[in-house]
Amino acid sequence: MTVAVTGASGQLGRLVVESLLREGVQPVAIVRDPAKVADLAERGVDVRQASYDDPAALDRALEGVDRVLLISGNEFGKRVAQHTNVIRAAERAGVELLAYASIPNAERNPLILAQEHIGTEAVLDAATVPNVRLRNSWYWENYTNGLAHTVEAGVKYGSAREGRVAGAARADYAEAAAKVLTTDGHAGQVYELGGDRLTYVELAQAISDAAGKPVRYQDVPQADYAAALENAGLDANYAAVLADADAGIAEGILDVDSGDLEKLLGRPATPAVEVFRAALN
Structure with missing residues (x-):
């Protein structure tokens, strides 16, 4: 099983990669700047370069990938379009599961931070790739x-x-994501974490x-x-x-108060x- 993490040079992404390594999985780290994860490459992690704005690069990055974690980008105002590029690339690649790091109560969340997550979840609602929402x-x-x-x-x-x-x-959310990416039965689930x-x-x-x-x-x-x-x-x-x-x-x-995080972690x-x-x- 090949598991990829987008935004793998970021704080959450790097922690997910570390959690996957502890799970015995050699992940694919998708980043804009491979130099930022040179240490991961030295440890045998498959580093692939792609930005959320480059569909062709995303196609290359997701080649042969079974499962992928989409971590939201940091360019506010552009994120729904960027995330859509990743979702479409996952569909073209035949990915069996796409996990998306979202925000709690996305159906009714009025926060400024929530709006692009809500837009992304709407794209996922209509997507053909099986997906799971990790609402951190x-x-x-x-x-x-x-x-x-x-x-x-x-x-x-x-x-x-x-x-x-x-x-x-942050490490708890990363560990939970790694659990979802490496175990079965999560497609279609929404985890309020x-x-x-x-x-x-x-x-x-x-x-x-x-x-x-x-x-x-x-x-x-x-x-x-x-x-x-x-x-x-x-x-x-x-x-x-x-x-x-x-x-x-x-x-x-x-x-x-769902208890979902504790269930995924198997600990408090x-x-x-x-x-x-x-x-x-």
């Missing part, structure tokens, strides 16, 4: 940027009110526990949070996306405190 919730790593400053200030800001976010370590369900008060406590210093949560209006993120140096559009995500968390849109998801402790160390 938030990464705990999303909270590690500026974590040292948060600990120093003793305050975690946000606009999630009392909503819960079902996060997990998330780990521990924390309010931001509990999230601040996890940061506090990891740091050994008191950290509290301070809720602020969405617009003020976006402005604060922008003042901290984030791009205005990205700041708006993050503040919008917090507003979605307030409404429960990233609160996943990694606690947030472990991810924060590793980041601080």
